[in-house]
Amino acid sequence: MSGAMYTQHQMREVIHIATIKQIASEANVSSTLVSRVLNNKPGVSPENRAKIQAIIEKRNYAPNAIARWLVTQKTSTIGVVMETLTNAFFFDFIDGIQHKAEELGYSVVFCNGNNDLDLILGYVDYFSHGRVDGIIAHYSRLNDLFYKKMDRTSNFVIVEGNVPGMVFNGVQVNNFEGAYRATEYLIELGHKNIVHFTGNLNFSCAVERKRGFIKAMQDHSLPVDDAIINTDFLEDLAYNKMKDLIALGIIPDACFTGADKTAYGVLRAMFEHGLSAPKDMAVIGFDGDVPDTRSIIFPKLTTMRQPFFELGCEAVRLLVNSIENPAALPVTTILNAELVVGETC
Numbered sequence: 584m585s586g587a588m589y590t591q592h593q594m595r596e597v598i599h600i601a602t603i604k605q606i607a608s609e610a611n612v613s614s615t616l617v618s619r620v621l622n623n624k625p626g627v628s629p630e631n632r633a634k635i636q637a638i639i640e641k642r643n644y645a646p647n648a649i650a651r652w653l654v655t656q657k658t659s660t661i662g663v664v665m666e667t668l669t670n671a672f673f674f675d676f677i678d679g680i681q682h683k684a685e686e687l688g689y690s691v692v693f694c695n696g697n698n699d700l701d702l703i704l705g706y707v708d709y710f711s712h713g714r715v716d717g718i719i720a721h722y723s724r725l726n727d728l729f730y731k732k733m734d735r736t737s738n739f740v741i742v743e744g745n746v747p748g749m750v751f752n753g754v755q756v757n758n759f760e761g762a763y764r765a766t767e768y769l770i771e772l773g774h775k776n777i778v779h780f781t782g783n784l785n786f787s788c789a790v791e792r793k794r795g796f797i798k799a800m801q802d803h804s805l806p807v808d809d810a811i812i813n814t815d816f817l818e819d820l821a822y823n824k825m826k827d828l829i830a831l832g833i834i835p836d837a838c839f840t841g842a843d844k845t846a847y848g849v850l851r852a853m854f855e856h857g858l859s860a861p862k863d864m865a866v867i868g869f870d871g872d873v874p875d876t877r878s879i880i881f882p883k884l885t886t887m888r889q890p891f892f893e894l895g896c897e898a899v900r901l902l903v904n905s906i907e908n909p910a911a912l913p914v915t916t917i918l919n920a921e922l923v924v925g926e927t928c
Contacts, residue, residue, distance in 0.1 A: 606644060610635050660690045661902060662710035664703055664720045668695040672872050673721070676742075679895020680719065687903050689716075700724075704732050711736045717902045720744070723786045740902045742894055745787045752901045753915040754894050758788045758869075761887040761920035762795025765839050765867050768885075770803050772928060774837035774865060777805065780824065780849060782841030782869075783815040792841045792869060814845055818875050821848030829856050837865035837928070843872035843886055850881055850927070860927040867928055869920065883925035890918050 603621070607614045612631055619627050620635045621644075627635070638644075661684055665673065677693070684691045692715065696703035703722070707729075710718050717738030722729055723745070730746050733739050740752040769777050779796040782789030793811065800807045812828075814821045821840065828834070829852060840846040846868035850860060860866045860882060871888035874881055897916050904911055 603644075606635065606638050606642060609638050609642075657906075658714065658716050659688060660692060660715045661899065662706070662715035662718045663691055663693045664696060664706045664710070664718060664722070665693065666696045666698050666703065666722060666724075668693055672870065673891070675891035676721065676895045679892040679897075680899055681895075682892075683896040683899035687899065689899070689903065700726065700729065704729065707732050707736065716906045719898045719902055723788045725785055725787055725790075738902060738905045740898045740905070742898050743788055745791070750913050751915075752905055752913045754897045754901065755915065755917050756788070756889050756894070757917050757919050758791035759795040759798075761869060762792040762839065762841075763799045764795075764920075764922060765869065765887050766796045766799035767803075768922060769837040769839060769865060769867060769928065770799065770805070772837070772865065775805055776836040778810045778812055778835045778838045780812045780814045780821050780838055780840040780845050782845065784813065786816075789816070789841050796839055814841070814848075816842040816844055818844050818848035818851065821845040822852045823848075825849045825852035826856075829853075829858070834858070834864055837861075837867070840866065840868045843868035843870040843884060844875060846884055846886070846927075847874035847876060847881060850884075851876055851879060854879055865928045871923070882927050885925040885928040886923050887920035888923045889920050893918055 603614050603617050607617045610617070610631070612635065616627055616631060617635055619625070620632055620639070661680075663680060667673070668677070681691055692710075694706040694710075696706065703720075707718065707720070717740070718733070718736055719740045719742065720729075720733060721742040723743035730741075730744070730749060733741060734749070734751065740754060742754045743756065744753060745755060766777065766779075777800065779793060781793050784790055784793070797807050797811075800810065812824050814824055821844075825848065838849060840849060846866050849866055853860060853863065858864065866884070868884050868886040869889075871886055871891070897918070901914060901916065905913075
């Protein structure tokens with residue numbers, strides 16, 4: 584075969600990426616001026632800014648993240664640790680984080696803890712070694728080890744976590760107040776025999792919702808001795824507990840559940856026994872979630888909807904304020920749930 588032969592390597596186009604010093608030399612300006620353009624800072628004339636920007640584009644300049652960190656000690660990145668990223672329940676929260684971080688000029692790295700404490704703690708350790716400027720953790724389990732680990736990091740915000748006596752940047756839903764309002768709403772509708780299907784009481788939010796229910800009942804002189812039914816945040820246990828009540832011939836006037844999925848478990852058991860809400864028993868949930876069961880067309884659930892998007896935005900705002908103002912005191916922001924009246928009350 585005649586003619587020249589070229590390897591794939593030889594034929595590949597070579598792209599030369601310039602440095603700040605090279606761009607400054609070509610533009611006949613200082614490196615400081617180039618840095619101001621790259622960081623969109625003032626103090627550069629329109630003519631110089633246009634000239635420098637044209638050279639940056641021509642020379643394919645890309646900022647070196649490691650070099651920038653060495654100068655600024657900032658990565659402009661936030662690490663987010665969550666118990667799970669796969670539950671649609673959290674999508675608005677994630678969207679809020681991304682929206683606010685982009686607005687404030689930060690990138691975000693999400694880690695899925697897969698409901699495994701060791702994995703969650705491992706991610707906290709990973710982020711704590713200078714890989715991000717701060718950490719947002721969505722975690723409401725009552726676990727001292729997690730909070731001690733977080734307290735050793737420099738900048739962090741905990742969403743839905745609550746530890747008496749510990750001060751940190753946090754964002755919470757007012758679970759007590761939301762539960763109180765949900766229970767009082769049932770009372771105002773004329774119900775007196777009201778039960779509470781709790782959430783998982785290993786979570787502070789479930790504990791607060793239970794407290795809110797009890798306080799509302801006590802404030803209206805209604806009995807609570809047999810009103811608490813311990814379940815979790817999922818459908819199946821609530822479904823089985825409601826079936827047990829029905830088998831005993833016990834149908835309360837109304838129930839407040841510690842989570843929407845719990846409410847859907849209650850409604851599923853009622854449906855299977857020919858009962859409906861609110862005709863046979865009124866049902867109100869908490870969260871703004873969707874059912875796992877797809878074989879039943881559920882009525883629109885009355886619920887206390889959490890402001891997930893706002894939770895995410897506020898978590899980023901607090902964290903960035905902590906990063907950029909190291910002397911700022913810790914703040915806990917408390918947001919209220921919204922009563923959304925559906926078809927079950």
